[in-house]
Amino acid sequence: MFLRLTLSIPLTTAIVATLLALPPAVAQEAPSPSDTGPSQPDSAESYEAAEEAAEVDTITSRARAEGCELVASLMLEQGPVLACSDQRVLIFGDGTREVRRASGPIDALLPAEDDVWVITRRQEASLLSGLPRPAGPATSPEEPALPRPDLPPSSSPDEALVATVVESQHGSVIVDMGGAQGLEAGQLLELYEIETIRLGDTSESTQRVRTLAIAPIDSLSENRAELSLGVNERVPAGALARPTDQERTTSRLAPPRLPGLARLSFTLRPFLALGTVGAGSLSEASAAYQFKGPWTAEILVDPLAVGFSRATNLLAVIGTAIVSYDTTPFQVGIGVGTTTINSTAYQSGSSDTGGFGAELGFAISQKVRLGALDGIHIQLVNNFFLYDGAFRYGGTAGGAQVPAGSIGKSSWIVARGGAGFAGHAFGEVGLKVLARGNGDRASIFFVPTVGLAQLRGTREVDCGSGPTLPSGEQATSGERTCYAEVSQGGPMIGFQIEWRP
Known part of the structure; x- marks a missing residue:
């Protein structure tokens, strides 16, 4: 027992001396992102920011070139879609440009499946005395009723292609749409006005479309079209026009009597x-x-x-x-x-x-x-x-x-x-x-x-x-x-x- 202990003391002393002779350890810090290069997530964010900036520049330059006061925009795969304050919708593609006209002031553009929703604003006027009262109890101020969401307007051709008569003289009218909106020479347009009809002796009313004439396109440019009216057909400036499949309204046997x-x-x-x-x-x-x-x-x-x-x-x-x-x-x-x-x-x-x-x-x-x-x-x-x-x-x-x-x-x-x-x-x-x-x-x-x-x-x-x-x-x-x-x-x-x- 004594002999074993005597041998172990020199061995222990040698081990300690050896350890003490080693150089001191240096503390190492975890490598920083700057030492190892940019990480993958940060690279993606920078790329998306640059792409968004390029899209904004493209939209802004296109709007400026077209004289468009921009109210909404949407970037599609084929190119941008711009909505202007004058109700124009500009559609850009690969080397192409198309102009559409909305039926009212544009509020927003929303993507749809293979299409775009054009959200327009419509205005109506009603007398306060003619507004109907609710059938149930009135809603208290503490519990306001939730507004119903507005549905997107119809995208049918009749409502999408609505032009305005900007000039009327000498038996012809000029509308503010042309070949860029899809009109063709010889195509028939319905010229009409929207009348407000009172219903009885109440303050309630409704609207009715009154057809003034159906006339063909004689001359056509990019954004204007001239229509020839029939005998005694009268269409004032400000009337509306839209494509139609109906026959022309002119009559040589019995033209209408003109008042005034x-x-x-x-x-x-x-x-x-x-x-x-x-x-x-x-x-x-x-x-x-x-x-x-x-x-x-x-x-x-x-x-x-x-x-x-x-x-x-x-x-x-x-x-x-x-x-x-x-x-x-x-x-x-x-x-x-x-x-x-x-x-x-x-x-x-x-x-x-x-x-x-x-x-x-x-x-x-x-x-x-x-x-x-x-x-x-x-x-x-x-x-x-x-x-x-x-x-x-x-x-x-x-x-x-x-x-x-x-x-x-x-x-x-x-x-x-x-x-x-x-x-x-x-x-x-x-x-x-x-x-x-x-x-x-x-x-x-x-x-x-x-x-x-x-x-x-x-x-x-x-x-x-x-x-x-x-x-x-x-x-x-x-x-x-x-x-x-x-x-x-x-x-x-x-x-x-x-x-x-």
Whole structure:
């Protein structure tokens, strides 16, 4: 036991001395991320930040280049989609650019499966008294009801492609959409307005679409389209337009009557008097205004005729002011005025027109038109005058009009004629042409005609050599004044111009 212990003490001493001779240990710290290089998560974050910055730069530069006041944007795989404050939606792809127009102010763009939701804002106005009361108890302020989420608007083509009429004149309109929005030349667009309809005597109302016209695209650019309207179709600036599969609304047989429209017309019909040396003109003038209701006021001077020859000078005039109940399919009216009387049957021995030898009388006119004014129709005007305390038949003027078929889309064949105790008779045929516009304001019509004209009157003659008096007695020279009928007539040409200011 003692021997074993004696041997172990030197061994222990040697081990301790050996340990003490070793160099001291150096404490080592864990390597820092900067010593070993960037970690994988930090590298991904830096890449995503750089990519987002590049997308922002792309969107900002595209919006600036397009003049777009940006309200929302969305980056897709093929390129960015930008929403502008003017309701434009710009779609960029690989070298392509497409423009769409939203149906209202845009609030946001949300991704959808293979598409994009365009969230628009719609505004409505209601009277406070017309708002319905809730069926249940009112919600207390302490427990407000949760708002219902707004559903995305429909993405149907009719609502996605809605344009606005920015200009309307001379029978055509221009809308703020074009080839960039998918429109094509010859495509039909429905031009319409949204009307607010009151429901009964309450404050409740609803909205209704009123179609103004369906017209084709005549001219097309990238962001504009021009449409040609039919006869008497009126579309104001601010109306809406959208593609449609319906047929065009224009009608040549029965174009609609336009309210608030003035018409000024003058017809010149010169002629040469055959059998003598003379000439004359059997003219016509009128001014009319079509009110918003079914009423028309008109001043009509028909005929406005004068003739000069070696034998005598003649005058034939009927002027009346007429008020009519006027609609698209018919017109009926009555008027009063004055007329000349040129007939040996109604001579009182005095002249109200000086050297023309005609007397004047109180006149009443009846006017009727069956058919549309600018379509197919027939028209008659009957005249009566007051003579010797009784009304006498004074004459009739009439006309007919039919579309000219293959001659032109805005032309009509006309035939007119008339005769009466005012001292005139005529007949003519012609072609009515819409030279400018579509029948609405600023339109101009031309009507060239050919026909025959005659003016009749009376002149004093020597009773000894004159005709038998109306009483059947033979006139004795120097005892009374006698009258003989004279006339002037021959071929005539006519030209009418009608302006609708």
